[in-house]
Structure formats: structure tokens, C-alpha cells
Amino acid sequence: MRHKRQNQPIEDKQEDYQFLTTREVAEHLRVHQRTVQRWISLGHLKATKVGPRVWRVRREDLDAFIKTNTSGREEDLRPGDN
Template sequence: MSERDTVTSMPDRNNTDELLTTGQVAREWQVSVRTIQRYIAAGHIKATRLPSGVARIRRSDAENALNSPAV
């Protein structure tokens, strides 16, 4: 068996680093996408903007925001 034929497993991923769209967070929280956008604009949810301008939210940041008294 050559090195090329050897299958290696991917490292375990930490789901808290998963990037979510505003739509995904909105569905999980059962609110509108606009509400999530407002929370981002107000600084209640930390988000990263892609070069295209769309926001992505780390699952850990969404969970932290959900558990904070400000939201």
C-alpha cells in the first residue's frame, strides 16, 4: 500500500467555531434575520464580515450572546 492509498481522518472539529449565517442563527433563535442584523449592529452579537459584506457568526459567539442578559 502506497502513501497515496493511506486514508487519514480529518481532525475533530470544534463545533463552537462553526461559522453560521444570519439566517441560520435566526432560525435557531426563532426570530427574523433583521433582528439578528440589528443585534450585530448594536454589538450584542459579534460577527465577521466577509469581503462581500455578508456577516458570519461563530456558533460560540451566538451562544454567548444568547446567554448574556443584553439580548
């Protein structure tokens, strides 16, 4: 016997995160991509490894990084000096 499907939305427990590549982060901060990779390896910038040598940064983690490491301007970015 077939059951009728109920048209109820499936609640997705995952939040809708926007992930950025290290290149996108570098372009946004106007630094070299290797600088972003260094910040990740030093633990200054939180990121998720999605493959060998491939990292993604959540937009909210980038925003927190900027807020923590600047005096209000992205040009003043100095990780580790805080």
C-alpha cells in the first residue's frame, strides 16, 4: 500500500554559511594569498580544510578576524599584534 507524501518542509538543521576561498579572502583584504594561508596555519584565521591543500573560510569567521585584528580599518590588519 502506498502512503501519501505529506508536503511538509524538511527542516534543515545546518546553518546557511557562506564559504570563501583563500584567494577571495586575500582579494577582500588586499593581501597575498600566501599571507592568508599563513594566518590559517598559525591559527589566526579560522578555516575548514576541504581537500589536500584546499581551505575555505566562513564569512562570519573572516568578519570576526577583521574585527579582532583591526582598529576599524582593514588597512590596519595586523594579526598577532592584539
